[in-house]
Amino acid sequence: MTWLTALVGPDDGTPATWQFCFRALLLLPYGILCIRIAGRRIFSNLTPLDIVVAIVVGSNISRAMTGKAPFIPALVATLLLVALHRVLAMATVQSNLLARFIKGRPIELIRDGKVDRAALRSSHLSDDDLTEGLRMEQAARVEDVALATFERGGKISVVPKTKAREAALS
Numbered sequence: 152m153t154w155l156t157a158l159v160g161p162d163d164g165t166p167a168t169w170q171f172c173f174r175a176l177l178l179l180p181y182g183i184l185c186i187r188i189a190g191r192r193i194f195s196n197l198t199p200l201d202i203v204v205a206i207v208v209g210s211n212i213s214r215a216m217t218g219k220a221p222f223i224p225a226l227v228a229t230l231l232l233v234a235l236h237r238v239l240a241m242a243t244v245q246s247n248l249l250a251r252f253i254k255g256r257p258i259e260l261i262r263d264g265k266v267d268r269a270a271l272r273s274s275h276l277s278d279d280d281l282t283e284g285l286r287m288e289q290a291a292r293v294e295d296v297a298l299a300t301f302e303r304g305g306k307i308s309v310v311p312k313t314k315a316r317e318a319a320l321s
Contacts, residue, residue: 155223162221174216181226182212185233189240197304198254204236254303261299264312274301285309 158173160166166174185208197205211229214220243250258270260281271281281299284307290296298310 152223159222160218162218164218166218171216171218174218174222178212178216181229182208185212185229188230188233189236200236200239200253204232207232257303258301259298260301260307261293261296261309263298264294264296266293270301276301281307 158170159177160170160174189204189208208229211220211225211232215222215225215229239249239253243253258274260267260270260274260276266281271278276284281293284301285291285293285296285299288299288307288309290299290309290311295312296309297312300308302308
């Protein structure tokens, strides 16, 4: 390990410039590896767990880069966190209770063209937020919506009345 210490420098924040550069060369593929292990979902439809892991991984890699944390222990701890994230993500597939705790649950905002005001309030959404979400899903008016749901990832999904009718008829 002395060869690695010679290459990455000391962990007291005083590596030479070339040692910081070598750390960067090691940490970029290491960061990519961590994200690949965590899976694509870490950056789509973020859950609180995904956000925390992404922030901590970035912070740990930054601290390892700048020498503010011991290099190898920071990498090991980061890899452990990413592996734990992966295990929890797989466990949420098996356990609805765990999934609800980690990911939350979807909340119906509109059913059959009627807005659920209590659901809006509990989701901390304004009428303007709801209108924006509808527009993003190409729904012009609340009355045209069969179902609008505030999804676990923070997006509003919309089923227009015409599509709901077509599905019921098939």
